[in-house]
Amino acid sequence: xxxxxxxxxxxxxxxxxxxxxxxxxxxxxxxxxxxxxxxxxxxxxxxxxxxxxxxxxxxxxxxxxxxxxxxxxxxxxxxxxxxxxxxxxxxxxxxxxxxxxxxxxxxxxxxxxxxxxxxxxxxxxxxxxxxxxxxxxxxxxxxxxxxxxxxxxxxxxxxxxxxxxxxxxxxxxxxxxxxxxxxxxxxxxxxxxxxxxxxxxxxxxxxxxxxxxxxxxxxxxxxxxxxxxxxxxxxxxxxxxxxxxxxxxxxxxxxxxxxxxxxxxxxxxxxxxxxxxxxxxxxxxxxxxxxxxxxxxxxxxxxxxxxxxxxxxxxxxxxxxxxxxxxxxxxxxxxxxxxxxxxxxxxxxxxxxxxxxxxxxxxxxxxxxxxxxxxxxxxxxxxxxxxxxxxxxxxxxxxxxxxxxxxxxxxxxxxxxxxxxxxx
Numbered sequence: 001x002x003x004x005x006x007x008x009x010x011x012x013x014x015x016x017x018x019x020x021x022x023x024x025x026x027x028x029x030x031x032x033x034x035x036x037x038x039x040x041x042x043x044x045x046x047x048x049x050x051x052x053x054x055x056x057x058x059x060x061x062x063x064x065x066x067x068x069x070x071x072x073x074x075x076x077x078x079x080x081x082x083x084x085x086x087x088x089x090x091x092x093x094x095x096x097x098x099x100x101x102x103x104x105x106x107x108x109x110x111x112x113x114x115x116x117x118x119x120x121x122x123x124x125x126x127x128x129x130x131x132x133x134x135x136x137x138x139x140x141x142x143x144x145x146x147x148x149x150x151x152x153x154x155x156x157x158x159x160x161x162x163x164x165x166x167x168x169x170x171x172x173x174x175x176x177x178x179x180x181x182x183x184x185x186x187x188x189x190x191x192x193x194x195x196x197x198x199x200x201x202x203x204x205x206x207x208x209x210x211x212x213x214x215x216x217x218x219x220x221x222x223x224x225x226x227x228x229x230x231x232x233x234x235x236x237x238x239x240x241x242x243x244x245x246x247x248x249x250x251x252x253x254x255x256x257x258x259x260x261x262x263x264x265x266x267x268x269x270x271x272x273x274x275x276x277x278x279x280x281x282x283x284x285x286x287x288x289x290x291x292x293x294x295x296x297x298x299x300x301x302x303x304x305x306x307x308x309x310x311x312x313x314x315x316x317x318x319x320x321x322x323x324x325x326x327x328x329x330x331x332x333x334x335x336x337x338x339x340x341x342x343x344x345x346x347x348x349x350x351x352x353x354x355x356x357x358x359x360x361x362x363x364x365x366x367x368x369x370x371x372x373x374x375x376x377x378x379x380x381x382x383x384x385x386x387x388x389x390x391x392x393x394x395x396x397x398x399x400x401x402x403x404x405x406x407x408x409x410x411x412x413x414x415x416x417x418x419x420x421x422x423x424x
Contacts, residue, residue, distance in 0.1 A: 030150065031160055033204035034143055035167035037097065040197040041140045042171030044104065044132060045073055045377070047179035047190045049257050050276050053265045054187040059122050063388070067258060067381035072126050074378030076133030077141075078371045084138035085145070085367025086224060093146040096138045098205055101198045104135025108194025115188030125191075132194065140168070141370030148354040155298050158351045162294010165347045169287035172253075173280050176261075180276030228364060235356070239365065241413035243372040245312065246349050248406040249342050250376030251383075252315060252399050256282070256335055258381040259395055262388065268328060281332055282339035289343030297348060299355070301416035304348035309410045311348075315341030316403030322396045341403075352414070 048055075048069060056066045088096040111128030114121040143164060151157045182189040232239060257279065264270035264278055289311075297304050318337035325331075349369075357365045387394045 029208040030210070031163060033201075033208035034146060034160075035164055036201040036204050037101070037143050038140045038164055038168035039171040040101075040201045041104070041136050042168050043175050043178065043197055044108065044136075044194045045070065046172045046175035046257070047182075047193070049254075049261050050176045050180040050279060051183040051187055051190055052258070052261055054183055058187055061122055063262065063385045064382060065122070067385045069125065069129055070254070070258070070381045071378045073129045073133040073136065074374040076130045077137040077374045078378065080134060080137035081141045081367045081371040081374065082364065084142060085364045085370075088138070088142045088145065088367075089364055093142050093149065094205060094209065097142050097146070098202055100135045100138030100142075101202045101205070102135070104132045104139065105195035105198035105202075107131030107133075107135060108191055108198065112188060112191035112194070115191055128191075135198075136374075141367045144350060144354055144366040144370070157355060158298055158347075159294055161350045161354060162291060162297075162347045165294060165350055166287055166291035169283065169290045169343060169346075172257075173283040173287045176257075176279035176283070177273065177276035180272050180274075184272045224364075231357070231365065238352070238356070238414050238416075239369075241409050242349050242352055243369055244409055245308065245345070245406045246369055247372035247376040248402050249312070249315075249345055249349075250373045251380045252319070252338070252376075252403060253286075253342050254377050254380030255384040255395070255399055256319075256338065256380075258384050259388070259392075260335065263331075278332065282335040284339075285336045286339035286343035289340045290347050293344045294347040294351075297351060301352060301355070304352055305410065305414045305416055308345040308348040308414075309407055311341040311343070311345035312403055312407040312410060313341070314338070315345075316400045316407060319396055319403065320400035323393055323400075326392065352416070 052066045052069070055061070055069065056063060059066075084096055084100065107128045107130070109128070110131060111125045114124035114128060118124055144161070147160050147164060148157055151160055178193075179190050182193060260279055260282075261275070264275045270278055293307060297307065315338040318334040318341065322331055322334050353366050353369050383398070384395055387398060
């Protein structure tokens with residue numbers, strides 16, 4: 001009898017072990033699939049940055065008009081992100097993400113076709129980019145609350161958010177290289193890659209991600225606005241701070257990328273793949289620092305504040321140092337340090353947002369946060385394009401100055417309690 005019981009116990013233990021391994025495998029697959037979304041959305045935007053000087057020449061447009069190819073994408077997303085977040089809170093994340101990826105793919109097709117077939121294609125390209133912005137609004141911003149919905153442990157949430165932010169930054173690392181490589185054949189080929197990348201992400205989401213079910217019924221819009229006003233009234237101090245800092249960090253990052261792309265090509269004669277590799281240096285530092293920070297911070301919200309503050313100060317100091325020298329390698333090293341500063345700051349903001357808000361409200365609040373980040377993305381290139389007409393020093397003063405302002409806001413407004421996230 002004892003032998004029978006021992007055999008049964010061993011068999012049960014094996015089954016449990018297999019079940020745990022299967023669940024772990026499914027979780028890994030889900031994380032990979034979810035991570036494909038920020039990767040694809042980043043490639044769809046950042047891949048065009050090294051191509052902008054070639055677009056300017058081929059389309060006979062100004063640097064400011066060229067910057068709008070990046071900016072229009074973000075402006076549309078800014079407007080629609082809160083709506084997408086509201087809808088995802090009530091009908092489910094996947095039901096918003098997958099149609100959004102399809103819309104982004106259609107936008108890519110329109111831009112690619114216009115650049116390929118039309119003589120005066122600039123405005124049609126902008127229409128395609130606007131559609132991509134519609135798709136972007138319901139894709140990456142919804143990933144943050146989806147992660148918080150899928151994982152119970154705070155450690156798992158912060159670690160997965162670190163991976164998500166790393167996928168986002170990894171997309172920025174490979175995008176200049178990939179964009180420059182593809183444009184080396186014909187400048188508009190990067191547009192054609194967007195629908196292909198979206199299709200891959202759609203398939204992964206369909207077959208690898210099982211979104212948690214929701215029993216929630218949609219709130220009337222008036223009640224939704226009332227609830228939102230209540231949340232911002234109770235937690236507005238630290239939420240507004242995080243919204244602001246996230247926007248500033250993305251403003252600085254995309255301002256830097258636009259500046260470097262133009263500077264490398266026009267002043268140093270660095271083009272094509274070589275330019276992509278040079279752009280990848282600060283972005284690689286950003287990617288690695290994001291990944292390590294996500295692993296390190298876990299659920300320590302006090303640490304999140306100070307790491308974010310330190311990263312923002314580091315970015316300000318590195319950019320400010322460029323005021324004193326225009327040496328190529330000094331510039332690259334300073335922007336590398338700025339990339340590290342931004343890279344350690346972003347995962348901390350993501351974790352504070354998703355862990356400091358109740359599940360029912362995550363989609364809406366994280367979407368507002370994503371809108372603020374997109375404002376930064378939208379503003380960076382055109383502001384830098386206008387400042388470049390004056391002098392490079394003005395670029396360093398403005399970018400370094402807004403980083404200092406963000407650091408002050410982090411110091412004064414983000415005050416996480418020792419145990420309660422709601423005091424963040």
